């Protein structure tokens with residue numbers, strides 16, 4: 001089995017019985033929003049190994065400038081906890097402060113090591129390659145509070161997002177149990193169409209097992225709702241995938257839309273889950289035209305020894321002459337023979353009550369989405385202008 005990133009799977013779940021020994025200052029707890037809470041759980045259960053807490057200033061600066069932690073380990077996205085002016089006054093480095101989930105329940109603690117200010121414009125331009133507020137990742141960063149608090153964390157219980165939320169040590173056991181020595185991971189935020197299926201199966205041809213792992217959590221209006229992505233994949237897998245070579249689990253995390261950096265991040269999380277290979281298609285984790293179609297593939301060529309092998313794919317499409325799914329690499333025919341299963345096109349069809357062609361989406365999947373109530377995230381009033 002492949003080693004976790006940094007060599008050791010982080011485990012910061014301490015269990016209720018050790019809670020007293022930790023001597024946590026409860027009076028000054030920090031209440032987390034959903035994204036921060038999910039980051040806390042991902043740190044504690046090893047998805048973000050080797051990170052053991054929210055980043056200190058030096059790690060933060062190294063991550064945004066050089067894409068590594070202070071010790072040189074590759075790490076592309078800052079995992080940070082922002083706090084307001086009021087909260088900062090109550091925090092003292094060296095103390096353990098309670099962390100509450102979005103409902104106000106105490107779920108863990110942070111041993112505060114540092115509280116620091118950051119330059120949001122600089123951070124945005126380094127992480128996202130732009131300071132444009134129409135980029136949803138930039139907008140999210142600008143909405144953060146003024147200070148970051150760094151420190152190692154503890155959680156009392158390994159809460160799960162849903163029944164598909166298998167922790168890294170659990171997927172590792174699953175892979176071993178199934179005898180998979182090599183596993184290819186697939187990241188998605190969409191309901192599957194035929195091109196996704198083609199790419200996943202092309203990847204599976206090269207290894208023992210396939211882990212389909214949608215990222216669930218905050219997305220932008222118009223994207224599929226979490227339940228619909230999962231339901232659609234269940235429909236696809238039960239009809240078209242070999243049960244003993246496929247696993248469906250989730251990675252609960254917001255979409256950052258950070259393009260190339262998020263591709264590295266996605267790969268490292270899957271490495272921690274036990275994947276040996278990871279699929280990078282066109283415009284991975286991109287948004288609008290902020291990144292070039294192959295930027296996310298190029299970045300892997302610049303980093304050595306990531307410990308997980310990227311598998312690169314271009315668009316796949318249905319060719320009427322070949323009479324099947326192909327890519328430019330294997331099909332010699334003209335453009336007018338190509339039927340591209342575009343996500344946007346499929347969404348439009350479904351919204352107009354039309355079933356997409358079988359050449360774009362499996363009919364089991366398309367009918368499931370058509371029958372789902374509100375398959376897409378609705379636009380909030382406050383977001384209308386920004387988008």
Ligand SMILES: [Zn+2]
Pocket residue numbers: 319320321322323326331332333337
């Ligand atoms: Zn062809």
